[in-house]
Amino acid sequence: MKNYLLLLTVLLISCNRDKTNKPNTFIEKDSPSYYFLKSQDMKLEATDRLKAVNKAIEMTGGLDSHGFSGQLAYHKNWLHFSSGQNDSLIFYHHKVFEGPSKNIDYYYLGQEYYLMGYYFSEVVRNSEEAFRNYTLSKGYFQKIRDSSWVGRNLLNMGTIQKDKSDFFGSKETLTDALKYLNSRNDKTYMVQCYNLLATNHRKLLNFDDALTFYNKAIKLTDSPTDKFIYQNNLAATYIDNHQLKMAINLLDSISSIPIPVSNQKEYARVLDNLAYSKWLSGNKIKENEFQKPLQIRIQNNDKRGQIASYTHLGEFHSETNPGKATSYFDSVIILSKTLKIPRAEKDALKFLMELEPTNVQLRDRYVFLQDSLYKQELKVKTQFAKYKYDDKLKQESILRLEKDNAEKELEANQERTQKILYLGGFIFTTTILGLSLFGFRQRTKRLKQQGMAKTLEAIQETEAELSRKLHDDHGGKLNQLMSLIQIDADKEIILDKTEELYNHTRDFSRTLNSVDTGPDFWNILKATLEFAKPAEVEMMFNGGKELNWSTVSDQSKTILFKVLQELIINMARHSKAQQTVIIFKEHNKILNVYYEDDGVGASKESLFRKNGLQNTEKRIQAIGGSIIFDSEEGKGFRAEIHIPK
Template sequence: MKNYFLLLICMILLSCKKENKKNFDESIAAKLYNKAKVFRNSNVSDSAFIYYNLAKNAYLERKDSLGVGKSLVNMAILQHNKQDYYGSIETSLEANNFLRKIDDSTTRSTLASSFNNMGICSSYLYEFENSILFYNQALKYVNIPSNKYLYYNNLGDVLITLGKYPEAQKNLSIALQTKDSLKYATFINNMARAKYYENPNYNPLPEFYKALKIRQDNNDLQGQNSSYATLSIYFFDKDKIKALDYAKKMLEVAVKNNSKEDQLQALQKIINLDKENYLENFKKFQALNDSIQIARSKAKNQFAVVRYDVEKIQREKAEKEIEGLQKNFGIGILLIILIGGLFLYRKRKKRLEQEKELEVKNTQLKMSKKVHDVVANGIYQVMTKIENQEHFNKDEALDELEFVYEKSRDISYEKTDNQGEEKDFSEKISETVSSFKNDEVNTYLAGNDSGTWKHLSTKNKEEVYQIIRELLVNMKKHSKATIVSFRFERENDLIRIFYTDNGIGISGDVIYKNGLSSTVSRIETINGEIIFDTKIEKGLKITISFPAS
């Protein structure tokens, strides 16, 4: 954050005069809000966030709930754009508390926008059920047709992710009433996806190509990225050459659009499709992933520091007004008391500022260490195997890359490997199983609660976690399954894991050659037993049992 921004803010705040205070406060609040809009429209998000926060404080002084709510919603959207999803939801919730106090057209529209933002953030955090709830709340308050169509589309998109295709099509059919050509391209693309996933015999390509052409005609780079991603996924199992071509186009547009997230997604697809240039693309992925994780961490700290600095300036302004009031009263004893109190306050404030600065620095150092230890060391280990082993299996490298990517995503959400609490271990299992869910594979969990894992040692928890992850990797590599389920059961001092998928299955004589030998070894380590049911007509069924200690 630049010092001249803070200097400008100080000049604005400290130049206030008390004549005609009500009208002046209204004028300064509106000027701050409009200044924030200018910065936001110019993509200067740091300055926009500062001025929205200043406007919020000015509206608070005027007791203008709508002004406060609008400022907070815009701050939440800026946080969402910087991938600070938890912080964005928190700011939206704060905005909702002010917006619910009044009921008029503008307030309802702003409240709808706030709920839509919370729905989007929840989707990025894989909290899809919460996302559906927030989108439904947005539709309850929306009173602008163009926004209504957008919210129906967003709801439909989440329903596609959850595999609820008929319900998704119902919402998307409403969204398709839009008159906006770019939004129509998005909506028709999603509708085609829903129809294709429901019926694999349906041909979605005419809609996919139509959406892409609209986006190309309008030079919509972000929309083109979405189309290329959709087409690459569609051709992945049908035509590897076309799939790779669309992935490369996605990367090219993402670079032009300076969208690092889209570049990362494109590189993931290219790594899986372009075996000849695997190592080169792998190094690009490594460097880009490191920069994204560090940028996310800085963004979270930055927004926290901005709010702290602006509120500090507001306190200093209040102190100036108190000093002026003291002079007007001219009461010596009161003046001495206030000066003494002000001295203690400033001393305490200075201590708090130093603690806050130290906290931010420690957070940055901690995050840098995490990125180095978890991401850099993990990727270096894979690269060493590739370079030093003549017959190294590239599929194994892809598996290890996926594990490293999961670890880097955990860093961005500030999670740790230490699962000391049962609730954290349950969440870790849930997130791992959910991470293997995509447009082609649905995963289901049952019985994954804190009671199941109670008193299980930390060492055995880690072995159980690795077992579950190995089953999922094996499923992804070999089974061609579309439905995968885990059910956990605890009876007295025995825990059972029931794994089922609807893939091609494996015969008894190839089980130990199919990537599961490590799983069997882990189960033996925790004094457990594993049973493979190879007699079922289709798919794979595994039962694992071990002591609950």
Template sequence: MNSCQKEEKLISKSTVNKDYDKFYSTADTYMSNQQFDSAFYYYNKAKSVCDESKNFDQILSSLLRMAYIQQIEGDYASSETTATEAIFFFQKDTDPAYKCSTYNILGINYENTYDYESAISHYNRALKLTEIEFDKTVLKNNIAVVHIAKEEYQKAITILLPLSLDKNVFSNANHYARVLDNLGYCYFKTDNPKALDYINQALAIRKREGNTYGLATSYLHLSELYQNTNQKLATTYAQLAYKTATKNKSVDNRTTALALLIKNTQGIESRKFSLLHLNLSDSINKVRQKAKNQFAKIRYDSKIEKAENIYLKTQKIKDALQIEKQKNKNLILYFLIGIAVLFSSFIFYYLTDKNKRQLIKNSYITEIRIAKKLHDELANDVYQTMAFAETQDLSLNKNKEVLLTNLDIIYSRTRNISRENSSIETGISFVQNLKEMLSGYNSSSVNILINGIDTVPWSHIDQTKKITVFRCIQELLVNMKKHSKCTLVVLTFNIIENKIQIDYSDNGVGASLDQLNLKNGLLNVENRILAIKGTITFDLKSNKGFKTTINFPI
């Protein structure tokens, strides 16, 4: 689904320095061998030797490769961050191919984190930038795939049908097969009898071209197509999909194939596929989380190393001036003035650098916190489901339904964690999204009341402050859900002397100062509020639940 590949040809690596050439070439070698962690490390090294004031194309090339690696390893949130960083290096004369690639990568990330509107928006931005007709057809197919994910099959058909007749599509066999397969799947979902013919055409092309990745997709669609009419054939195609996906190491297609096999088989066979599905899901989570932590550590270590190198250079300058002082005693007055200026600059740099280190550290801590959340909230469910599959008779329909329900719960929790850490809309939909987030914590046992949210002039508030408000309230509600044991939460928004005040209170068990210090979520809230020059206070005197007040300037 990638597009705008012209960017790979734009770099003249010798225009930077020999180190860049060496690091980038080493990264390409690791990339071709699918050693993605090593490739990521050397692309980052190549970026680090660039001059950020002039080597824009070289930095963009490294960042886009890094974002692509994070994407294929399933780390969509970090890939989004890296691709967004690339946007800051866009110039007026930046080749459109770089911009097209950046927006395409962001579109894929949003698609895989279920933010479909953002995905379509970024694919359209890429579409406006590319001048290559073939790339335009790939991006249009990407947009159609998002509509399929949204179950808007008729919209997808209006895009795919003209593409199936486009000479630019027809000239590339694998792309033509992809369009035909997507169109056939849409016809299947809309009960159009043309479905089987289109999917089979795509299958034949993929067999001829040796496109094993595409073959797995064709087999999955055929299995789904026959599921209600010919269960035996549906099972055969699901087995072919699983075998093909295993061969080409496509873990997502393997899990989809196993889910179809669970539905289409009985007894021992169904149990076998259920255990394979659980083990594979657990393995995928571990591998992807390990890769995510590794990428985060590489970026973190690189920034610390760069900061330390700058510090050492500053120290060498200071030492050189000290030697000069001994050689030029007659110029002591001027030298002292120079030292004073240098010392002031050093102090300013040191404080700025210290703040940057803290921001980097906070980012790293946040990623580790997400990893812990995945472990705490998913691991127990996975192992309980595995135990159920091993001990129960899956030939019984009720046990089979329980197993599928448990698998669906695990999938839903994974998706919710992804959504909790996805991007936040700060435009006209901000208030609506904030209300929807708050309503998500309402339940039969907890009632959330909101006062004054519509009186706040959100359109005049900085984007960073909106994101901070959203995340802080989210952290407070997560803390409430884990620790409070309350039945009522009240959130009140007020404007006091050009400041926004947010009062949170619940009727739960409350918290002591020691308990507050142990809760990383509340520490994150405090750090976020301080970063926007706000204040946060906790009411520890009251024995009537947990209370906190947040203030920050409009």
């Protein structure tokens, strides 16, 4: 009854699927929508509701048309089922849903096969057909990625496998179901999965796993009734695992919970398990503690529960009253045959064989049942495995087809994209080349103008520097010598000044002279720099001798010569250095020269006020190079020179 109410609730929700979240708009009377809504009115008799849905189907063209609604067809079959019109249910199911395809929505196909699965499971008791229909329903819901309904179908499939003693298969199916269910929307179904998984593990004697899953179900459920049932299951597992004290404590605690009249079967089960666990633990109990739950079960026509009570009573009397025990076990066998539960009969026969070890008929019946159960379970497991395997192949086939179609569409899109890209790329490349060529020409022209301007500026700066030196230095010394001659100074002093003027003139001439950039450039450069430095300054070179100077352009050699000469002259005049280091390196066709001395240094502001250094920088920039000055007062002077070879 509980399963039927759950199905009724689920199917009502699904029937109202398209009505949710829609505004209340005026529905024209005597229209398909009007009659469809009328068919869902629970206040009407079932026959009137069926008339309404049939009228709606007729107005849409009938079940044989290609324009009818799958929702209407499914709702019609649901009404047949809820009214107990099983022949009509089967007839219209085959006519509409298993006949030629009418392009029915996958959602309603899934709902229809879920309904048929429930019908075969709970009404006809045909587990194979139920499993097949649940499998088909699952496949349709997988197509629309409705994970909740996929999980529910797997839950029902796992339940059928458990009921048919396929505990391993059930465990696998229920584990898959949990992957599709979530605790926010599917808590009830997750709880059922945990309870069934625990039962499977219990039957497989995996008691630790069984206890874990029962506790998960107890923790997650919001239903006091379900919690009561799961706690009873947990206690039964404690009994199976010989944890009798824990079983007694748990059963004692829940036996005092007020139980509604509708749940007397579970209350009887608690009392029976409590009496059984106490007896197993060695406590002295009276037969009445077993008789009380038995009477509750008889009053509620709970024949399965009676089997458990008679079995426990038989065990209770086995040693003290074998005749009475035999009578109880005979009752178990009668009920087992009535309910078609051969496993319960086999268990009773096992106890009877202990009471009557010489009874050959009991032994033969036990062996027969054991063989029959083994063959039946093997057949069931094979059949369920086949359904699952066929479904897997079907899903894989669908996925391959979807993949092939997707790949073909992707290839077509890629071809179109490539054509567009080729055309766009050709236009883009042509445009870029045209713009680049124009830009290159403009840039070349601009750079030529800038280069000429920089070169001219560098020449003018050099000329201005030479003019200043000629006027200030050379002119000043010449004027001083003329003054000495006019005052008829000492001849020795005049000769010394004359020699000093000569040497200065010679140095100035060397500055003006062109640089020898031939094979002996390095030696000339080194000698010139060493000659220009003060005698007390130690000058060290690194890398210059090893450098292949023939690969350096004459223009770069000339500029480098002048720049280094200017740096040494500047050092000699201002730095008061004791040591100077010049390092030469080559990298990626760039000549890198590093100059450093340990003189007094200068602030960055004073560096840029020196015309000689400014002129040096302009010379380097004129040939596309760069020079970086770095100095602080009291920390020496450094320069990095980078010029193209």
